[in-house]
Every structure is written in structure tokens, then in C-alpha cells.
Amino acid sequence: MVWKLVKDAPVEKIKDTPFASYYVSHGKNLYPSNAAGHPWTASFIQSKDDPIASLHEDLAAEQKARATYEYLINVSDDPGVTDTLRFLREREVVHFQRFGEALCIVQEHIDKKKYY
Template identity: 40%
Template sequence: MFYHRKDEFLYPVRVSGPDPKFASMLVEQLAGQNGELAAGMQYIIQGLKCKNPKIKDLLLDIGTEELNHLEMVGHMIGLLAGEQVSTASPEEFSFQLLGGGGPLWINSLGSPFSSTYVDAVGDIAADLQSNIAAEFRAKAVYERLYRQAKDPAVQDFIKFLISREEAHANLFRQALDEVQGQGVLKDFVDTGYSRQYYDLSQPAQYGQYT
């Protein structure tokens, strides 16, 4: 059961002033491929089908936290957008025109959110691996946004989100350690073909993995 607290965020969301251009970039982490909506939907749907009670709880906890992040990012987008729709620059105009500068289920290019962003194959090991990668991808995008941000308050907020991506990746790694030998990891690399390296890109210059 979900409840919404209107008067509480996990971390302060503040801006020094409007910055519609950065708002149109930050919307990528609202509903883009590596954004908060995709992460929340991914972990919650995995949690609903997970048979391991401990990992199910982890997935639903982190999925719920991602919805908190979604709300905070959406709130910051609204603060950054400001009110001056008529003065938007060309690169900001579509974002301002479609949503008045407020959050929409689109990415920074204006493409709508897609359920294809959600990875949930139903194998506990494969899903946890996917989740670790998802957290790293989100961290990479937030780090790029951090470098583009000019407002110290916005940078501070993004640093918090980067820290939480790291925390989630670490938690998913711990969960993955607990399911070694399960799912797709069962009988992993158990044939001669599983251990062969096909050196098909010639000439070979840098050695081989085994």
C-alpha cells in the first residue's frame, strides 16, 4: 500500500533561480531510459514476481525510493523552468510548449516514456545484474548533468542522487552475492565451449580474456 507525503522529501530540493535550459536537460532523468521512472517501474515489477523474501523486500524498498527521486526531480524541473514560456530559447521551446516548463513523461529529446526501458526477465540473477548496470548508467548521466549545472543548490541535489545510485548498486551487488549458483548462474561456464575465446577481430594485439 502506498501513501504520499506532500510535506516531505528525502533531501532538500532548492534552486537559486530559474534555468529552463537545464530543466530541459534534467527531464532526461525523470522519464528517460536511465531515469527515475524507469528505475522505479523496473524494481517494483521485479519485486512483485520475486520469490526470495529478502530480495523482494529490497526491490520494493529501492523501487519505492526511486519514486521519491522521481518526485524530487520533477519538483526541481518545475522550479528551474520558471514562468517565462514566451522567452524560451529554441532548444528549450518544445519542452516549454508541451508542458509549460513543468515535468512530463518525456526525455530530453521530447520522446515519450516507453515500457521498453524496463528490464525484468524474471530470473533473479539476471535481473540483479541488470539493476546494477541500471544504477551505474543513471550515475553516469547524473555525473554529466552535475558538470553542466551552474547552480550550487542543483549540484548539491545531484550529488545526493549520485550517492544514492552508488548505494543501490552496492545493495544489488550484495543481493547478487547471495544468489550465486541460482538462476542463470546455475551450472555457469560448465562446458568447454563456455570457456573458449574466439579471437575473430584480427589482428590480435592486446591479448585475450579467459
């Protein structure tokens, strides 16, 4: 979506915008970073050798993504972009629900009496 929005933008329209500093470093190519411009790293992903902790981390990540899409929708003035963001936001809600179901299954398994 981001590439589609900028692929045909002339350099004159990019100058004197917040996108200009990004363009100087990366052109119109995608370069994963957060809103402050810090590059994405694997340190953004948290994991433990504990399925309950990991599922809680997944649940939190889905809610953070949903909130980010809502903030983007609030500042979008392009109907096509807004529709895409709404779809992506709803996808995060479904992911959250599925992770919640997985958490219930794991907790039920752990709480089940074990017979050996």
C-alpha cells in the same frame, strides 16, 4: 527539481531556448522523457524470470543513472542544482552496492547444496 527551476520562468525567457519546444507541448509540467525528448515507456525496463539476470540489469541501470548525474553535474552552473545532483548520484552508488549484495546472496543460495 526540474519543475522548481522552470515554474516561475517567464515565457519571454523560454522563447528561443531548447526548452521552448518542450514548453509548447507540455507547458511547465513534468513529462518524463529522455534527453532526446522521447517519452518514457515501460519498454525502458528490462526483466526476466531469472533473479541473476534481473539483478545484473538493476546494477547496469544504477551505473547508467550515476553516469547521467555526473554528466548533468558537469553542465550545471547552479550550486543548488549541483548539490541535489550530487546527492542523487551518491544514492545511485548506494543502490548499486545494495543490488550487488543481493546478487551475492542469490548466487550463494543457488550454489548451495540442496538437501531434500
